[in-house]
Amino acid sequence: MTTTDDAPPAVRSAGLDRAWATPPGIMGWLSNVNHKAIGLRFIVTAFVFMLIGGAQAALIRTQLIGPEQGFLGPDAYNEAFTLHGTTMMFLFAVPMLEGLAMYLVPLMIGSRDLPFPRLNAFGYWLFLFGGLFLYSSLVTGSVPDGGWFNYPPLSGPQFRPDTSIDFWLLGVTMTEIVGIIGALELVVCIARHRAPGMSLNRIPVFVWGVLVSSVMILFAFPPLVTGSLLLELDRKIGTHFYNSVAGGDPILWQHLFWIFGHPEVYIMLIPAVGMVATMVPTFTRRGIVGYPLVVVSLVAIGFISFGLWVHHMFAAGLPALATAFFTAASMAIAIPSGVQIFSLIATLWRGKLVWSTPLLYIVGFVLVFVLGGITGVMVASVAFDWQVHDTFFVVAHFHYVLLGGVVLPILGGLHYWFPKLTGRMLDERLGKIAFWLIFGGMNLTFFPQHILGFLGMARRVYTYQSGLGWDFYNFVSTLGTYVTVAGFLVYTANIAVNWSRGRPAGDNPWDAPGLEWATSSPAPPYNFAAMPTVSSLYPLWEPEGAAPHGQPGLLDDVEGERREIVGTTILDAEAIEILELPGNTLWPLIAALAIILFLFAVMIDSIVLGVVGLGAVVGSLAGWLWTGSEQRHE
């Protein structure tokens, strides 16, 4: 990284401070559009939803601790597993990963913000309100209970005439739209905002992962948006898309859901793998082995994952040719996944290991994800799938994949980037205790569930009789859940205690190679006083080193207090223009509130309120767009 001139730094950053300042007080907070503020809000909100989803898991397992328990009862059990799955998939995993990406990607690629800061803020408000909207069903007593994949006809107007499923459909659709908005931002940011010199072969693996998963979101989420819209129309105005009596077909929902649902797994996994591959050099003191192969395999997984969805429908009675094709595709995706795992193992093998907490999570990821992957190859076979379909074997499989492939990397990543987010270090001892409790607890929870599946225990049934040989495994599984919960409590306490009182971190506490560590922790609103330039995949490990932040250089002066960044070309990251970003505004918040108003009008069938809400949506969007992209008309 180099800079281009040598005027005194102090004078210049004052202008930057003014251009990028957020006014103090509540209005400043509400109107803030900076990627770090918004990203952090996503991370914190998603973390809270994760704790809520975890509590629901504990309720589920407590109900199953022994045969014929009456702790929850069938209805509450249905609601608990529905909310657990929905919360973890829609309100935790994707928002958490996008939040981390929103926070870290501009720092990692040497930019100052995301390309559409107001859209970003809008996404956060919509996410928050969408989550609250879904959970407001608890207040009405009409809680979604159709499972996280919400199959009709169970979720259709005939069998679920109350509002429970409407809360689910509208709430989930909002989080889907948030996902699409975030994906747009991130793709354009990675395409056009990279630091001069950061050509494709110098992009950190996490950023590659975010790019691939964001492109996937753009094409995977719309089918579910469509499916949900059609189901809501069936429920509200009497259409017949899923009504087999009038020419519709409930299997259509299964297709639309899983065309979303299977890529969704990889949408979560790919950035998580990227996170691990970006952390691993720091703790092995060497570059990742086979960087190009890792990147190519990420892209390959992105493509193949769109050809797998029918393996969720092997028991739905589809033609044998279709199931055979999807079996082959499901097995094929193990190949690029294997490339990544072997690359990580090779890097660990060849490196000098530094056993800090994030490395534990990295190794935990490899172990648990491999186990989940192996059972994945097993259920890819139709013959095997028919034996274990809808049993606890499948529950065990996907929890291994998601806890190992997504949650452990996220927890490790939060531990690793916590100093960048807060300027403070997490406690290493507490961090390790939390890891071992979570790692041990989750294995204790889910390993016995494989056996329960073989023994024929069906998922989504609120209790079971004794004498089936299931009691012991269920008991162990529930104990494991309690251990996991203890681990999460320690993890959360570690964050709570050290958020403002932890040991000051300094700029680069791990001696990491990535650009995000080239500025202060936390970074100033403009990230870099001078825009960095890059000549390596590991810029901070180059002999020339990185210029200390605050040193003068590219765009360290501001013209007319504009928020300026460098726009670069997609392939070679050649600087071609100076882009200006919009500043703080309340319009995104107002627009999100208007949308919520409209949705509530739909819920209570109020045409007047609906018209008011729709008018407010159009009005707020007009107010927002009027000051749109044409910042520099002259």
Add this chain to the structure above:
Amino acid sequence: MSVQVDAALLRRQGVGEPRRRPPVWLGLLLGLGAIATILASLIFSYFMLMFHGSEWPPDGIRRPALGTPAIGLSVLVASAVPILLAGRAIGAGRQRDLRLWLAAATVLGAVVLGMQARGYAALGFAHDVNAYTSLFVTLSAFHTINLVTALIFNLATQARAWLGHFSAEYHEGVRLAALWWYWAVASGVVLFATLFLGPLLDPAVQ
């Protein structure tokens, strides 16, 4: 090898010549990609349910007549021409031509919208008869919403054109409105093929 970039040079370049497509253009293109996937999902639904049924349209509903919709489609496709010319006009700094062509596109778009409204009125069935009518109305409404959005976008762009917001160098707003307009045209062509030609693929039709 280090990378040298001169900010002053970039600023001069930015002002001196028409800019390349800005990031927001790429953003809208990707957003349209997502919306096009919604369209693809709707069409998937249409054909999946069509091939499930024994007759299409079912329940004695007549196949939709091609005539008027085909004329509407021609007008819709023709409306892309003034949009193209509007972009060329502002690229050359001709403000008056910009306003003229945008207005011409609005007129053509409004004609199509009027024809669609008449089409709905003459439909002879509602959305809640069976899966076919549900699909027909929903897919048609999808296009109407796209077209109305394109018109609103276009009208706002005209207002800004009158206020002199655009120049030969900076006219992102015109580019974005044009992109949305092209989307409304393209999705109209695809939906016409689905709703009016699609039933001919039904094996029961001879």
